[in-house]
Amino acid sequence: MNWENIYKLALTWVKEAGERIRSSFDQTLNIQTKSNANDLVTNMDKEIEQFFIGKIRESFPDHKILGEEGFGDELKDLEGIAWMIDPIDGTMNFIHQQRNFAISLGIYENGIGRIGIIYDVVHDELYHAFKGKGAYLNDKVLPALSETNIQESIIALNATWVMKNHRIDHNLLIPLVRDARGTRSYGTAALEMIYVATGRVDAYISMRLSPWDFAGGAVIVEELGGIVTNLRGEKLEFLNKDSLLVAKPGLHQTILKDYLKEGKW
Ligand code: IPD
Ligand code: CA
Ligand code: CA
Secondary structure, eight states: OOOHHHHHHHHHHHHHHHHHTTTTTOOOOEEEEEESTTOOOEEEEEHHHHHHHHHHHHOTTTTTEEETTTTSOOOOOSEEEEEEEEEEHHHHHHHSSSSSSSEEEEETTTTTEEEEEEETTTTTTTEEETTTEEEEEEEEEEEEOOOGGGOOEEEEEOOOSSSSTTOOOGGHHHHHHHHHSSSESSSSSHHHHHHTTSSSSSEEEEEEHHHHHHHHHHHHHHHHTTTEETTSSSSOOOOOOEEEEEEEETHHHHIIIIITTTTOO
């Protein structure tokens, strides 16, 4: 398998998709709802996913594709090469703010992340990593992550988890929020993972995400020495929804051991 070729093409396609999104900004979006009134999808989410699928099928007909909007394959296993695509992560931000969203792409071989690409379209910031070959912001090498403690850390998490209809015991998060230096919520899992990768935040916690939300980010964060697991500290499976804890080394262990261990996540 010519991985260099896959990497190069994937980067080109992500940039091209970003250009399509940017040039859609002055057009009226067609907005629809999915599972509930706040679960939004636009014509651009669908168009961008179909754009990627067309390109991948043409160049790599034997690769599998998992896309959020359902135009790809239904993945039963991760054998072979699988592309995991979130055409627009942060659709609510895309609609309301025209910023704070990203294209997210992970390419996996037999369940192992080889390539991660996240494109902050508005800032023209392309984050990418090839496993074992370093992680980059555009052409600039990103430095490895260093350890930090909870008192000096900023943690990204989403306040909607305190709603009563969520099964989780959100009270367990109170000590974590109290002990951290600060919390942030950006509404885009892909960029929140990138913020951990770049040290803008120190950890990111989510109760329920899908493989396309974290597939690209996991490769980039791990390439920089960050730790990516679910909230039980287990390796992610990439076939099902799961919770997520992404953090700098050291801090990841502290959060798991001192704050999350009693939870039924
Ligand atoms: C969502 C965003 C959001 C996260 C949601 C995701 P979408 O992705 O990443 O931050 O909290 O769980 O579904 O729907 O905008 O691609
Ligand atoms: Ca998403
Ligand atoms: Ca999406």
